[in-house]
Amino acid sequence: MTVQDAATLRARRQWPMPKQAVPGAPLLEVEDLSVRFRMPGGPSVKAVDGVSFRLEDGEAMGLAGESGCGKTTTALSLVRLLPANGRISSGSVRLFGIDLVPKTERQMARYRWREISMVFQGAMNALNPVKRVGDQIAEPIEIRLGQPRGAAQKRAAELLDLVGIPEKRASAYPHELSGGMRQRAMIAMALACDPALVIGDEPTTALDVMVQAQILALLERLRRDLGLSLMLITHDLSVIAETCDRVMIMYAGRVAEEGPVRRLFSAPRHPYTAKLLSSFPNIRADRRTLDTIPGSPPDLRKPPPGCRFAPRCAHAMPVCTEEAPTEVRFADGVRVACHLFPPGAQGVVASGVAASGIGGGLVRAAALPSAGGRP
């Protein structure tokens, strides 16, 4: 993805870029993000610890990892919607080059939904049970974009049509729709302000397989047609393989490995990625070959020193329990944090947290042809 490509994609959007946007800056650049949850009378939960990644305009990134590894927390910190006891303790979240972390609540609200919108798991609870679906979709159009009520309602109906719900269902209440329809309505709502990035947090988890496939096909289509960027959180690695350009694997609040989907899934480097892939059920795979990862993720109130995966890792070395591995980046765009790949190892082109910054981006841009195949 070149800067020009991104610019054309942005030009397709109905609304201008945020005023303070830095020209040429990537859509999203997260650097060294850490999130703590205060716990009553005890150590806080270090749910996200030094996470860095970037997302170009129009790109789709998958986010995977065991339950509790910090996927939702990472996503919620992008729009600063953490639960009341959660706080971003360090790092930056730059949207078009604008750092959102120091913004006041009021300033922050300007970026929500217009730039980054979300589709949550289980739309039954994510939609307000006492408001009509059409009104809930029209609400941000009216309030955030300042459109008159009639126009907002009309646009809401169009959006429903776009996601495959008959316009007359706009007057339905959430409980009157099926699970799949609710999720579609949720997607229509996420598109209401024509955002640059849509985050889907397990958007299909509660749905049956057929409906899941429909919803994913819809997301894929919308992404292509509208030039959306997508961050897709899911436990289903095959979904990521089908929908995303890049994938980030998290373990216990840290990035284990990140890179182009094909590279990462065909040749995982991090032992955790390898385990995750081999433990993922594959229709063609023989049941006996299905692997499990022994043990369970560490307690994030007092994470082990060194590599957090060490207690469960078959390749663990003495250094693993003493020092946290540094992230290294390979020429093919894959980023790994594991002592098996120390800085200076073969193929490593950059190392350290800064690698995820501008420099890392340039490296990846050079190595991208394998991932750039997807529009």
Next chain:
Amino acid sequence: MSGRYLLQKLARAVLTIIVIVLLNFLLFRAMPGSPARIASHHPGVTQAAIDQLAARWGLDKPLIPDQLVAYVNATLTGDFGLSYQFRGEPVTEVIGDRFWPTMILIGLGELFAIIIGLALGAYAGWRRGSAVDRVGGGISLVLYSMPYFVIGMPLIIVFAAGLGWFPTSGMFDAGATYASGLDQLLDFAHHLVLPLTTVTLGLVGAYSILMRSAIMETRSEDYITTARAKGLTDGRVLRTHAFPNALLPMVTIIAIDLGYVVAGAITAEVVFNWPGIGTLTVDALQARDYPVLQGIFLLLSFTVVLANLVADLVYGFLDPRVRV
């Protein structure tokens, strides 16, 4: 709201009222001594009146069906008999005279308490730990624990007896003549201030405490996160998303409360000698005015049933999930 839901709730209300009427019949018949004998203990009641009473209620005939039929007939036609205490005035008139003062006092008190309580509770629950929450929460708890007379007495001592701003009791100045209807209304309002304040303060604590917890419960719902993710202002999320949902459990609570409006009015009315159902109940109890008590009992039961019916209907209107 569907017709079926409406019909269901109506049928339930009617059924409940039938049961209450029957219960009322049995209860007052089951009391020791015949109604005639109780009446005869009353100095103001003559033998002729007792005979008339016995004939009217068929007291010489068997309980079922004759007495029951006579009773149901009378009840249906709004005939609850004659008061012992008020020289044979019909019970309906005695109660009717006292009904409106109570409705105005308690009705307005409930209205103010609901508006203030819900607003205060919603704000406190939304801004948990804020100054409003702490101060408001403390005051609510204190008020909640205070019976009407504990609230009313200091008000009388300070604002009526002390400062002399308001009258100490009653609904109008004794023996006053009014130049116009407006004058009379002003005098009424003047008398109403303290009792109304007492009732409002007495009710507001509970509503605010309950609303606070209802709002706190909705705060953690996913749709609130959605609303915030939409970039709506905090106040807007509270007003248009949290409040309507938190209101649902409150409707039931308020309705149950409204049902006990009249019962709850007793102490407030006695403190201010307000001529409503509350003071009438006390008078009737002291005078063993059974026909009046029976009438009040029916009225109280009706208000409970009616309040519940209204709650069901309002709930059905507010919550689309029960409209199916």
